[in-house]
Amino acid sequence: MRTEVRTTANMNINKNIAISETGFVFNPLTGDSFNTNRVGQEILRQLQKGASIDDLYKHLTDTFSVDKATAEKDLADFFMVLKSYQILIEV
Amino acid sequence: MAKISYERPVITKLNTGTMNKFGTRTEFAPVTHIDGVSVKKLIADYGSPCFVISERTIRNTYRNAVRAFKTRYPKVQFAWSYKTNYLNAVCNVFHQEGSWAEVVSIFEYEKALRNGVAGEKIIFNGPDKSEEDLIKAVENNSLIHIDHSDELYMLVEVLGKIKKKARVAIRVNMDTGVYPMWDRFGFNYENGTAWATINKIFAHPELELVGLHCHIGTYMLTAHAYSVATSKLCDLAINVKYRYGKNIEYLDLGGGFASANTLKGSYLQGGDIIPTMDDYAEAITSTILNYGFKMDELPTLFLETGRALIDDAGYLLGSVIAIKRLSDGRRATIMDFGVNLLFTSFWYNHRISPAQEISSQTEDMVLYGPLCMNIDVVRESINLPLLNKGDQVVVHRVGAYNMTQWMQFIQMRPRIVMIGMDGTPHVIREKESLDTMLRYERLPEHLEKIG
Amino acid sequence: MSTKKQKITVAVTGLNNIDSPGPGIPVIRALKESTAFEVRIIGLSYETLEPGLYMHDLVDKSYQIPMPSVGTQPLLERLHYIHQQEKLDVIIPNFDAELHNFIKVADILKNAYNIATFLPTQKQFESRHKSVLYEFGKENGVKVPFAKMVFSPNDIYQLGSEFTYPVAVKGKYYDAQIASTPEQAVNYFYKISAKWGLPVIIQEFVSGNEVNVTAVGDGEGNCMGAVPMRKLYITDKGKAWAGISLADEKLVEIAQTVIANSKWKGGCELEFIKSKDGEYYLLEMNPRFPAWVYLAVGCGQNHPEALVKMALGKKVKPFKDYEVGKMFIRYSYDQIVNLSEFEKISTTGEL
Known part of the structure; x- marks a missing residue:
């Protein structure tokens, strides 16, 4: 069974990540729990659906009042953190 | 359809740190005005960073101190400790309130004389x-x-x-x-x-x-x-x-x-x-x-x-130059003020408030100053609301020692503004310029030309 | 019995019923067994993994409160919110590190919300600090091992002939280590000061048997109850694993003297060393109930209940007797908890 969804050229998101409405995130792979804000939830959900980076930019700029440059910068940073928490896994 | 307001995505691990966010909202409440004057306007008019002193707070603090002593003892005389803050405007607020001068160098002594303090009311x-x-x-x-x-x-x-x-x-x-x-x-x-x-x-x-x-x-x-x-x-x-x-x-x-x-x-x-x-x-x-x-x-x-009478009256306004992430994953925020202006950050954990509306999200970060120098760390670890480039902050209780122990190093020293009793801001010290610095330099003739 | 119990709501901190337990759960058990009150318990927690949060048969509802280090203002605001939901009658704080703030806001809680506490005064609280315990002992007629505050490793090297090693190295709030050399003391200095700040206390090491007393004072010089206990088994963290109540009249008398002389208000734990020649040295006075306070209940003195009565302004008669030879034996227990509960306390701060 595939448990990861390919998100970018070399990054997969753990499919079993549980995200609640309150922003509570649980990573069953590591047992860690997290708290994320509205935009963070949105990104994780999109990633779980298999969104590509370009899909994400479009989704963020369509949904939130943010320009592409800011979204790009913030996303790069966010991915780094997700990687360090093993929510995103390099392949 | 109107778009949802954006806030940088953040994710924090639970149960890792010592902080929990419940009940700490006041700590992060934005401070948008000082004595009724908008912080945004102060920065627009006088630049960032910029020190702000509240005349009202000085007078209130001083009067409270006088009350505490005079209601208990018949003969009390305060003498303003010049080294704590020897800006003439500050000294003269204390002198108007009845304070003598307490000085620890001939420089301060002459400053007091020039402020009009009678010689017999100066403690050397x-x-x-x-x-x-x-x-x-x-x-x-x-x-x-x-x-x-x-x-x-x-x-x-x-x-x-x-x-x-x-x-x-x-x-x-x-x-x-x-x-x-x-x-x-x-x-x-x-x-x-x-x-x-x-x-x-x-x-x-x-x-x-x-x-x-x-x-x-x-x-x-x-x-x-x-x-x-x-x-x-x-x-x-x-x-x-x-x-x-x-x-x-x-x-x-x-x-x-x-x-x-x-x-x-x-x-x-x-x-x-x-x-x-x-x-x-x-x-x-x-x-x-x-x-x-x-x-x-x-x-x-x-x-x-000195300290107890002036610290509360001083604020430092500043802005975020950049945010970045360090190699170990920590968030770092670079401010346009550092230890050059905030000397007391070597021993205090100052309260720092955002100057604009913020979200409820907070993150731990290192706070750096603008100097290209490793010592320029305002705070090793601080929990603050999400800050973005250009956001403004207010640092509290900086009235004592910062405006005397500050240093002109890499950066020029900024303006100091006093908000008067009627809410009018007055520049009480101009910002420094290249000319300020060059005024004291002398170039030997043979070094005047470089090419 | 026909008399109806009075219904009250009591908020309690210290739900960390872990291997080095906080007193919250034992205090709650004592209150749940009260003959005078029917108590609804509101748990106040700092961390999301404090076991008491998940003990729903003892704790009726829980709230996270801000860490003591953020100050009294956020604490008051949080308590304001909690009081709006729960109508608190009494708060019993159980952590040393939070007491300063609770003492500071006690009057506000009483006047603005009619929430009662029964805490020592700021002055009493400070007077038994480890850093000044030696002076406290002199003033209140009890022997205390000689101690000095140190602010830097250098201070330790300069102690010279004032101390002979080994010495006890102690933190301002918690932690105590025995150092046999100045180097070891410096090592502990770094560890302890990093966690609890300065100063660190260096105390003369007295050998003998440790004996403890849990007691409660009415603030006017009366000791309302005191039960002495000797630890029978100690964990690697120095906490009692098992203990037994003692028939030590002299020890009870000393405890009563300390409480009378200091006019102690509230619960406390007195830690003594009984030296080989039978002298009692006060090592520490903790300004709240110990985690083993439930032994006092088992011996017939319900100290937490007495404290709540006094907090609510009721007359209380001092306990005279207690059962000697009663033991407590602590055990750990694995609660099974659903992730949804952890999620709830983590994201909403309430459970």
């Missing part, structure tokens, strides 16, 4: 007074607080030359139960040096011993230490009366009262643990009143408190 403290300095102080009839015996002998010599008398006090250091003990200034009480020095002064008719001075430390968290200090000064005063029949005119308890800033390494918040002005006043005045002076021979109580 400190270990560094030259022969010329002493002559000037004697001629102006100022109060000279002798710090060491070399100064005493030099003063005797000077007085012999100019055939004048001087009004003096000695600085006394002592064990008040607070450590480390400040014994580098003045004459020690416990080992008898202070009393021996008093005897020497009485052997010289050109010296008149009018006061006794001590300054037991800084950021004193216990009012009790002041009771101990006061009783030791009282003991010397009573002994002077007994032995020489002379009434000591004043006891100067110095300063050292704490402000509500939180010291690094302190577990609890500064504001929750410091004694109030009334606590200090009670400790000092009740000790003198109960010591056994005759009512008409009570000495005047001099106070030189």
